[in-house]
Amino acid sequence: MDLDQRQLRAFLAVAETGSLGRAAALVHLTQPSLSRVIQRMEQGLGARLFERQSKGMTLTTAGEALLPHARLLESEMLAARAELDALRGLRRGTVRIGAVAAVMRTLVARSLGSFLQDFPQLTAEAIEAVDGELGDALLSRRIDLAVTASPLDPADFELIGTCDYSDEFAVFCAHSHPLPSQPALADLAGQGWVMPGKAMTPRIQFEAICADLGLVLPAIVVETSSVEAMIAISANSALLCWLPQPILAAHVAAGTMRKLDVPAMERVRRFLLYRRRSGLLPAAARQFLDYFPLRVSS
Numbered sequence: 001m002d003l004d005q006r007q008l009r010a011f012l013a014v015a016e017t018g019s020l021g022r023a024a025a026l027v028h029l030t031q032p033s034l035s036r037v038i039q040r041m042e043q044g045l046g047a048r049l050f051e052r053q054s055k056g057m058t059l060t061t062a063g064e065a066l067l068p069h070a071r072l073l074e075s076e077m078l079a080a081r082a083e084l085d086a087l088r089g090l091r092r093g094t095v096r097i098g099a100v101a102a103v104m105r106t107l108v109a110r111s112l113g114s115f116l117q118d119f120p121q122l123t124a125e126a127i128e129a130v131d132g133e134l135g136d137a138l139l140s141r142r143i144d145l146a147v148t149a150s151p152l153d154p155a156d157f158e159l160i161g162t163c164d165y166s167d168e169f170a171v172f173c174a175h176s177h178p179l180p181s182q183p184a185l186a187d188l189a190g191q192g193w194v195m196p197g198k199a200m201t202p203r204i205q206f207e208a209i210c211a212d213l214g215l216v217l218p219a220i221v222v223e224t225s226s227v228e229a230m231i232a233i234s235a236n237s238a239l240l241c242w243l244p245q246p247i248l249a250a251h252v253a254a255g256t257m258r259k260l261d262v263p264a265m266e267r268v269r270r271f272l273l274y275r276r277r278s279g280l281l282p283a284a285a286r287q288f289l290d291y292f293p294l295r296v297s298s
Helices: 005-017 020-027 031-045 061-087 101-118 131-139 185-189 201-212 227-235 245-254 283-289
Strands: 050-053 056-059 094-099 123-128 145-148 157-174 192-195 219-223 241-244 257-259 267-276
Touching: 005 020, 005 031, 005 056, 005 061, 020 031, 056 061, 094 101, 094 131, 094 283, 101 123, 101 145, 101 157, 101 245, 101 267, 101 283, 131 145, 131 267, 145 157, 157 227, 157 245, 192 201, 192 227, 192 241, 201 241, 227 241, 227 245, 227 257, 241 245, 245 257
Parallel strands: 094 123, 094 145, 192 219
Antiparallel strands: 050 056, 145 267, 157 241, 157 257, 157 267
């Protein structure tokens, strides 16, 4: 059967919300009209796409199989429309980019600012997340570009380049913390820490550094995925944190946090820019690349 954009939007809205009512509001249809659209899709495909339950709508096996293709089709339709609009001088489009916190608040923010100043008719969507979540966001087409601190699977993602930007992780504490500015490694091991979860890249790197230095892994008193929460908790407690220096710059300048001089636990981090291997990169994203600094290979 042929799927039109209206049907794709209806299917995706129900799949993402799990509710006919919420999906109907998203696609600006009445609930009965949306239900008929889905029924016609199912009849045309010869398969049920949803299980209708008292708590909502869940995808069937056929629906799960259709979902990634529906996302791809809708994404390509939107990209084609944006390309045609650009040819007609309408210059519509959205840059959808995701990045880890440190680079989102520095390099990406500066690049988007310059880009949108030159193209005020365009818009941007920015997602701040960890590496694994950024890969998922690329595959699900929630973003078109991702800036990560770790390589992504080359089978699914194409490396555009290495960013002309780096930061450095270091140890920080509350300004009033009794530790000296140059503490011994043994003193750090005896402190409590606030860290991201075990599966997150910075936590893995931190534990690897401790192992390389022969340190007993210190007590992780608080786990949180929020960078701002880590800073706030550390600033208001005796807990140490290990974070990129650019993120802490304003807090250090304000006198709420201070950096501890521990060269053995400082690590420079570089960033990689990726796109999906499948599909075309939207015009707005291609334009944005001209504003995003990448290192020139020697």
